Amino acid sequence: MTRKPTSASGRRPRDVVADTLRERIRTRELRPGTRLPTQRELEAEFSVGRSAVREALAALAQEGLLENVGRGASPTVAEPTHHADAPRSAGVELTDRLHEAFQAEHVTIDAFSLTTETLNNALAWPVRQVMDLQLTPRSVTARVIIPSLGARLALPRLIDDPEDPKPRERLHQIQTTYVNALRNSLGSLSQFGTEVELTVRAVPLTPTHKLYLLNGDEALTGYYQVVKNEDADFHGEQLALYDVLGLTAKLFRSTRGAEARDEQEATFVAESQEFFDSLWTTIAVPFG
Structure with missing residues (x-):
């Protein structure tokens, strides 16, 4: 469970960022190994605060879609590592x-x-x-x-x-x-x-x-x-x-x-x- 969404559309700013980046990864617009834009660039693109960007990146890292989150440099898209039948x-x-x-x-x-x-x-x-x-x-x-x-x-x-x-x-x-x-x-x-x-x-x-x-x-x-x-x-x-x-x-x-x-x-x-x-x-x- 998470905090209450606060955006006017009923979605939290971090969800807007995470959903968009997730779709770009799934459609391979962002391919494995690709480095994401900087947090400042993501803030500007989505018109959100730094905390929303950080929460979105952390959520995608938990899902196994990003690597090297929170290590100074921009995170990269993770290589798929799961087997087809693995949960x-x-x-x-x-x-x-x-x-x-x-x-x-x-x-x-x-x-x-x-x-x-x-x-x-x-x-x-x-x-x-x-x-x-x-x-x-x-x-x-x-x-x-x-x-x-x-x-x-x-x-x-x-x-x-x-x-x-x-x-x-x-x-x-x-x-x-x-x-x-x-x-x-x-x-x-x-x-x-x-x-x-x-x-x-x-x-x-x-x-x-x-x-x-x-x-x-x-x-x-x-x-x-x-x-x-x-x-x-x-x-x-x-x-x-x-x-x-x-x-x-x-x-x-x-x-x-x-x-x-x-x-x-x-x-x-x-x-x-x-x-x-x-x-x-x-x-x-x-x-x-």
């Missing part, structure tokens, strides 16, 4: 799998997570590809489940005072801002001939894992790691929290289509879908 961070894996999912005529996305931050970031590339008419899905149907605004969650919470409501209030603000940004991002596709249906529901549960189901044929799952976050901002106040990491969590991919390795893998995807559907049709209520 990757959520920010990397979900982006690639969504881009593949958007090749379909009718795209479906089911997501269960603490916030929609990772989903928002991962959709930036395929959404841009639709806008550039490089991807042309006829429809995108997304169902999203996140914790209820009024739920008394186990995480995040203050390290010294588990009953203090401020961490939950902070989370709720982040959730709301990212949900609005998701609606704007997917909604923009209607201008390019794509029918869009997004429904967001909430459940009174604390997610211990994140789940993404794409086109009914593959499941991406990852575990949240509980960490100490002693510099969480909330209306100018610094909070020391037990928080969770989601964007850098490893995602494990399973399929039940032609690529399924065995019956167990295919059954796991089917059970994951049933788990999601069971929440959706029972205790989930409209978010907001």
